[in-house]
Amino acid sequence: MYLSEQTRQKIMELRDRYPARLAAVLPVLHLVYDEFGYLGTDQLDEAADALGISRLDMNETASFYTLFPKHKVGKYLIQVCDNISCALRGADNLVSYLESKLGIKVGGTTPDGLFTLWTVECLGSCGTAPMMQVNDKYYERLTREKVDKLLEAWRNSK
Amino acid sequence: MTNKILFKYIDHPDQDKIATYIENGGYLALRKALKEFKPEELVELIKKSGLRGRGGAGFPTGLKWSFLPKNMNKPIYLIINADESEPGTFKDRQLMEYNPHQLLEGTIIAAYAIKCHLVFIYIRGEFAYCAQQISRAIQEASSHGFVGKNILGSGFDLDIHIYRGGGAYICGEETSLMESIEGRRALSRQKPPFPAIEGLWACPTIINNVETISNIPHIINNGAEWFASIGMAKSVGTKIYCLSGHVKRPGNYELPMGVSLRELIYEYGGGIIDDYALKAVIPGGSSVPILRADEIDVKMDFESLAEKGSMLGSAGVIVMHDGTCMVAALQKLVKFYEHESCGKCSPCREGTNWMNKILKRMLAGEGRPEDVDLLYDVASNIIGNTVCPLGDAAAMPVMSFIRKFRDEFDNICGGGKPYGTISFPFR
Ligand SMILES: Cc1cc2nc3c(=O)[nH]c(=O)nc-3n(C[C@H](O)[C@H](O)[C@H](O)COP(=O)(O)O)c2cc1C
Ligand code: SF4
Numbered sequence: 001m002y003l004s005e006q007t008r009q010k011i012m013e014l015r016d017r018y019p020a021r022l023a024a025v026l027p028v029l030h031l032v033y034d035e036f037g038y039l040g041t042d043q044l045d046e047a048a049d050a051l052g053i054s055r056l057d058m059n060e061t062a063s064f065y066t067l068f069p070k071h072k073v074g075k076y077l078i079q080v081c082d083n084i085s086c087a088l089r090g091a092d093n094l095v096s097y098l099e100s101k102l103g104i105k106v107g108g109t110t111p112d113g114l115f116t117l118w119t120v121e122c123l124g125s126c127g128t129a130p131m132m133q134v135n136d137k138y139y140e141r142l143t144r145e146k147v148d149k150l151l152e153a154w155r156n157s158k
Numbered sequence: 159m160t161n162k163i164l165f166k167y168i169d170h171p172d173q174d175k176i177a178t179y180i181e182n183g184g185y186l187a188l189r190k191a192l193k194e195f196k197p198e199e200l201v202e203l204i205k206k207s208g209l210r211g212r213g214g215a216g217f218p219t220g221l222k223w224s225f226l227p228k229n230m231n232k233p234i235y236l237i238i239n240a241d242e243s244e245p246g247t248f249k250d251r252q253l254m255e256y257n258p259h260q261l262l263e264g265t266i267i268a269a270y271a272i273k274c275h276l277v278f279i280y281i282r283g284e285f286a287y288c289a290q291q292i293s294r295a296i297q298e299a300s301s302h303g304f305v306g307k308n309i310l311g312s313g314f315d316l317d318i319h320i321y322r323g324g325g326a327y328i329c330g331e332e333t334s335l336m337e338s339i340e341g342r343r344a345l346s347r348q349k350p351p352f353p354a355i356e357g358l359w360a361c362p363t364i365i366n367n368v369e370t371i372s373n374i375p376h377i378i379n380n381g382a383e384w385f386a387s388i389g390m391a392k393s394v395g396t397k398i399y400c401l402s403g404h405v406k407r408p409g410n411y412e413l414p415m416g417v418s419l420r421e422l423i424y425e426y427g428g429g430i431i432d433d434y435a436l437k438a439v440i441p442g443g444s445s446v447p448i449l450r451a452d453e454i455d456v457k458m459d460f461e462s463l464a465e466k467g468s469m470l471g472s473a474g475v476i477v478m479h480d481g482t483c484m485v486a487a488l489q490k491l492v493k494f495y496e497h498e499s500c501g502k503c504s505p506c507r508e509g510t511n512w513m514n515k516i517l518k519r520m521l522a523g524e525g526r527p528e529d530v531d532l533l534y535d536v537a538s539n540i541i542g543n544t545v546c547p548l549g550d551a552a553a554m555p556v557m558s559f560i561r562k563f564r565d566e567f568d569n570i571c572g573g574g575k576p577y578g579t580i581s582f583p584f585r
């Protein structure tokens with residue numbers, strides 16, 4: 001048993017919420033992600049069983065969506081937008097700055113398991129670039145000073 | 159100065175609370191709509207107002223609603239498209255965060271007009287705060303009797319579901335969005351049938367953008383003539399222009415349709431940063447053809463931009479100064495479409511992959527002189543040959559960048575140094 005009783009309960013409530021059961025798949029993916037921070041195959045199988053749909057349907061849909069990591073990531077998942085508007089405001093150098101501060105490359109996780117660094121596509125925050133999303137929060141109009149402070153605070157919070 | 163409609167209360171910190179919203183005239187339009195109008199009359203009113211979709215295509219909203227089949231025994235669905243993910247676009251997010259009730263009131267009125275009893279608000283997955291705001295707004299509205307059974311004693315029932323996306327740009331395309339809600343991989347559907355005839359679960363479905371629907375309460379309150387009198391002859395009302403890139407004051411600006419692009423950049427945006435000169439502007443989100451600095455004396459509305467060979471699209475205005483390398487800028491756009499292609503049809507799936515490969519090779523200094531034509535050729539074989547418009551969206555920037563900045567591409571492929579960079583300082 002991977003899923004908590006609470007998540008399982010919420011999944012049960014979603015079974016008949018929509019005109020068709022399959023419509024609950026994406027909401028269920030959010031529930032599993034909220035509990036674990038990623039979508040593991042075992043968790044997805046259990047979620048499919050709880051929802052009462054085939055494991056295959058669950059996995060097929062889940063694999064389409066890039067919002068959810070499929071493996072365990074750091075406690076703080078740092079996602080920097082490096083699309084056009086952010087790039088024009090220094091996103092690529094923000095990425096290099098984070099790489100050197102964290103001692104990892106894009107795609108990597110720090111050995112203490114605290115930080116994972118990804119680049120992602122436009123996050124709808126182009127007017128306040130450069131920016132990054134960390135877990136489900138946005139940090140905008142970033143400067144070196146702001147990034148230093150944030151990293152410091154997260155390191156101290158472990 | 160202009161009169162803001164959607165952003166009128168943008169400096170009001172509590173506009174997202176129902177008490178403040180009501181104090182500022184909120185939900186009067188809903189009362190009026192339910193009391194004074196039959197659903198069909200509302201459809202006519204919206205038609206008369208000239209309101210056109212703000213999600214990118216500019217399709218007349220009232221006309222879309224009137225395509226719904228009459229006297230069907232199937233349920234009708236309304237989907238609010240809040241998947242905002244076109245690079246350079248960030249207006250729907252602000253509309254939802256600062257004024258969720260404005261969207262909600264518009265949604266309830268729209269649902270009543272099209273005889274829908276179940277709405278899905280499809281919010282892009284990353285917008286967690288928007289989802290919270292809308293969810294709280296729905297609770298507040300329910301406790302005031304604006305959502306639920308027998309709304310304000312009218313006999314009209316409505317349920318609203320918030321549906322959160324999973325990080326795929328293609329889900330903003332209406333048929334993919336419906337696949338997504340149905341719980342499958344979000345591959346676009348071939349049209350026709352159009353959603354108004356056969357949409358969600360094969361039932362008639364209307365899909366409208368957040369900004370489109372946020373306009374509805376104001377049209378009810380002030381009348382169709384009032385709305386039609388703002389802006390241009392065919393593009394009416396205000397528009398939220400999203401200004402980003404190399405301007406001094408990036409951000410959202412609500413202005414009448416047809417404001418000049420030059421004014422937008424230099425008056426509202428404060429001009430170009432660090433005293434550079436302007437090089438180019440993408441006027442309508444990453445998918446539309448680019449304009450050169452000498453082409454910015456254009457009005458920002460659907461028709462005027464089309465005349466200039468570009469499009470208003472989502473009104474995401476991306477400004478680039480003359481230190482920018484156009485080859486590198488284009489690669490940023492193309493890698494996006496490669497990543498977001500749903501993979502259903504090969505011109506888009508394979509073409510975006512090839513275009514990115516060619517551009518990366520150019521940037522690595524390994525481009526061959528014939529690569530410029532090759533790149534253009536790949537793009538022109540995608541355009542018009544795909545199931546959904548994402549293929550065109552990927553091809554149009556490529557073709558326009560090459561047409562307008564051909565010398566930069568030729569130069570890089572001839573072994574020359576790039577004319578600029580995409581690696582801007584982070585301070
Ligand atoms: C690839 C692609 C992405 C799209 N993304 C969005 C989006 O994020 N938000 C949106 O409102 N419309 C988007 N659209 C347009 C929708 O398909 C649809 O036309 C629109 O939501 C209709 O609403 P409107 O008539 O109010 O503009 C997209 C279209 C395409 C082809
Ligand atoms: S054009 Fe691209 S995104 Fe659209 S259906 Fe084809 S592969 Fe999918």
Ligand code: FES
Binds near residue numbers: 082086121129247
């Ligand atoms: S381009 Fe970075 S948030 Fe839009």
